[in-house]
Each structure stands twice: as C-alpha cells, then as structure tokens.
Amino acid sequence: MKVGTIMDRALLKKWKNKEFHACYLLYGKEQFLLQESLRFLQKCMDLEDSDWGFASFDLEETPIEKVIEEAETAPFLSAQRLIVATNAWFLTGSKKNNHVHHHTDQLLQYLEHPVSTSVLVLVVPSDQLDRRKKLVKQLQKQAEVCEFNSLSGAGLKKWVMKQCKQYQVSITDEACQQLIDLVGNDLFSLHQECVKCATYVGAGETIEREQVQKLVPRSLEQNVFQLVGQLVERRLDNVLKIWYDLLAQKEEPIRIMALILRQIRLLLHVKLLLEQGKSEREIAKQLQSHPYPVKLAAQQGKKYAEQTLRKLMLEALTADQQMKTRSCDRQIVMERLFFSWRTPNHN
Incomplete structure (x- = not known):
C-alpha cells in the first residue's frame, strides 16, 4: 500500500471520511507527530472516550499473538475496534528488549485475512525498518505504511x-x-x-x-551550544555566566562536559564534511543526526579554524578524563579548562 507521512493530506482526508485500512505501520523518530496521528485516528473512529472499542499493547511486554487475538475479537458497543501495538522492534534490526518471544507468523496470517471490524496499528519508534524481513515486506504490500520524519x-x-x-x-x-x-x-x-x-x-x-x-528558558543543549561558541572565541565572562546559570539549575558538571565534547565533535565533523563538498542533508544522514543541529554547527563552525577546534577537543578530553578517574572537584576541573582558553595562545 501507499507509503506516506502524517503530513499526507490524502491519508488525513481518508480518515476524516471514515475510510480506514485494516492495518497501519507507523514508524519514525518523531514521536510527537506519531502520537498526534494516533489521537486523530481515534477521534475519526469516534473512539476518543470509548473503553470498549480501543485497546493498546506494549510489545516489549506482550507477545504479538495476544494482539492478534484482540484484533480478531468482535466489537462491543462500537462499530469498529482500534488496536494499537507499540514498540514493534521485531520489525527492525534492533535486539532491544527481545525477552518477549513473538510468533510473527500469526501476524503474517492475520495480514492475509484481517478482520473487517478491526483497525490494527503497529508502532515502531525508529526510522530504520529491516526491509529484508519477510514480515516487513508483507506489511509494505498489505498495510498503510507511514513514516514520521523529524521537522527542520x-x-x-x-x-x-x-x-x-x-x-x-x-x-x-x-x-x-x-x-x-x-x-x-x-x-x-x-x-x-x-x-x-x-x-x-x-x-x-x-x-x-x-x-x-x-x-522561554534555554534548553541544556542550547546552553552548551552557546557555551562552546563563547569558549572558542575566548569570551570568558560569557562562558562563566552560562556555566554558573547551569550550576544554579543543578546540572551536573560531568553531564555538561559530555555535551561539550559532543558539540565540539559535531562542529569538527560538520566543518570537515562541508569542506569535502557535502551538503548539510548528506552530513546529517552520514552522522545520523537531526538536520537542525547540523545546520547550527555549519553556521557556527565557519567562524572557527579546524586547528582551534582540535586543540579544544584535546584539552576537553583531558579534563573529562580527570573528572572520571581522579578524586577531584569537577567544578574546579571545568573552570580550569575555561580559564585556560582566555589566553591568546589558543588560536
């Protein structure tokens, strides 16, 4: 069946017109949009306030055969039933939470002969389906498949x-x-x-x-993004202001350091890949990152020399190692790094 996204107006129009497919596969990392779509589907099926026509299962705890059994049950006090099964990791290559054994052959059988009064929705919180699997191939043929991409x-x-x-x-x-x-x-x-x-x-x-x-307060990631920028530019007063604000918010120095290292790595990778002629979209795909932080890193990285970023990375890694292996005051270790970067020899 047709592969679309939640922004697919044709799909939304079908739901509004009470045209429902027997099975949907919803996948992707943008869980807000995915959850919104489920609420909209439930509303279109007139099941918003119905405990009789709606059932939800977590496939990390419940085998798929129990879900199929529910889908094969006739509706009671409603014209149709909506059955949602989340965390369908068996449709990916992930081994996450595989302690529950799923008899997926029963799902294959159900797809061949679905119950007309049931709408089955499988949810995968990942943007990677294992398309080599027979079940995934069958779902692509017999279900409505919708991917929920992150917005940027x-x-x-x-x-x-x-x-x-x-x-x-x-x-x-x-x-x-x-x-x-x-x-x-x-x-x-x-x-x-x-x-x-x-x-x-x-x-x-x-x-x-x-x-x-x-x-609107700045997120921790956004604060660290600003902190790294000010640090590279040796604006110590601004660095310390952001730093003390984070400490006042009870953020742990070790967590802040991890984000600093991640941001410097991103700046370096994006800068080098841009110099190789790659687009921001290609870089985001290669780094398995959302396009938005890649875009910000591209804008910020233009201001800094590669050598400067490499030096900062080495010194930050040294400080990180001290924090993890020595009995020391982590705040002091971090502030030593900040003060060392106010001097002109870090160009």
Whole structure:
C-alpha cells in the first residue's frame, strides 16, 4: 500500500471520511507527530472516550499473538475496534528488549485475512525498518505504511506557527525563530512553550520576540551550544555566566562536559564534511543526526579554524578524563579548562 507521512493530506482526508485500512505501520523518530496521528485516528473512529472499542499493547511486554487475538475479537458497543501495538522492534534490526518471544507468523496470517471490524496499528519508534524481513515486506504490500520524519527548517517553523494558531494567537517570524533557537527541535518541548506563550499574551494577540525571550528558558543543549561558541572565541565572562546559570539549575558538571565534547565533535565533523563538498542533508544522514543541529554547527563552525577546534577537543578530553578517574572537584576541573582558553595562545 501507499507509503506516506502524517503530513499526507490524502491519508488525513481518508480518515476524516471514515475510510480506514485494516492495518497501519507507523514508524519514525518523531514521536510527537506519531502520537498526534494516533489521537486523530481515534477521534475519526469516534473512539476518543470509548473503553470498549480501543485497546493498546506494549510489545516489549506482550507477545504479538495476544494482539492478534484482540484484533480478531468482535466489537462491543462500537462499530469498529482500534488496536494499537507499540514498540514493534521485531520489525527492525534492533535486539532491544527481545525477552518477549513473538510468533510473527500469526501476524503474517492475520495480514492475509484481517478482520473487517478491526483497525490494527503497529508502532515502531525508529526510522530504520529491516526491509529484508519477510514480515516487513508483507506489511509494505498489505498495510498503510507511514513514516514520521523529524521537522527542520521551514517545516519546523510552519509547525510552530500552526501550534500557536490552535491557541488563537499568532507569532512573528522573528519570535518563531527565537523560540526554535532556544528550545531546539523537540516538538514536545516546543508545544509546551507555545502553550505558555499563548496563555501569556492571550487570545487574539501576537507573540513577539521579547515575550519569547522573557518566558522561554534555554534548553541544556542550547546552553552548551552557546557555551562552546563563547569558549572558542575566548569570551570568558560569557562562558562563566552560562556555566554558573547551569550550576544554579543543578546540572551536573560531568553531564555538561559530555555535551561539550559532543558539540565540539559535531562542529569538527560538520566543518570537515562541508569542506569535502557535502551538503548539510548528506552530513546529517552520514552522522545520523537531526538536520537542525547540523545546520547550527555549519553556521557556527565557519567562524572557527579546524586547528582551534582540535586543540579544544584535546584539552576537553583531558579534563573529562580527570573528572572520571581522579578524586577531584569537577567544578574546579571545568573552570580550569575555561580559564585556560582566555589566553591568546589558543588560536
């Protein structure tokens, strides 16, 4: 059957028109969109408040044959039944939580003769299906397969603006970008901040950049992104301000160091791959990273010499090793690294 995404208007139109397929395979890393789609499907099936027509199973705890048994049960007090089975890792190459044995042959049999009054939804929280498997091939033929890709760029901004509109407010383009810069691409967090800003300004009003700055805290990842940038540029006052803010938020130095190392690695990798002529999209795929942090790393990395980033990486790795192997004050180790980088010999 057709492979689409939640943004596929034809699929949404089918649901609104009460046209449901016997089986759906929903997969991808963007769990917010995936969960939204499940709620929308449940609403279209008139099962929002029904305990009789809806059943949910976690396949990390329940074998697939129990799910099939449920799907083969006739509906009671509803025209159709919706059966959702999450964490279908057996459709990937992952060995995660494989202590539950699944008789997948029963699912194959069900796909051949599905029950007309049941809608079965298999959910995989991964963007990698093992397409070599017979079951995956069969699902691609007989089920409606929908991939939920992470949003970035214009698509992410459009999503934020739509979220605001749902709460009867608008948001300026500048404020929208500021919100994304502060929160990142986590849709769960972005949704919460949209609700907060909409509540603050009130229905019919517009969210401005100043309100976003006032109401929305920077995520830990965004703070570390800023800290690394200020550190490379040897702006010690700004580095220490971000650092002490993180400590006040009870963030652990060892966790901050791990994120610093990750950010420096990303800057280095993106810089080198761009110099090889690769696009940001190709880099994101190669590094198995979301396109948004790759885009930010590309913008930030242009400012810094490769040699500077390599030196910072070596010194940060040394500090990280001291934190992990010595009985020492981790805060002091981190601050020694910061102070060492205010001197001009780190070019």
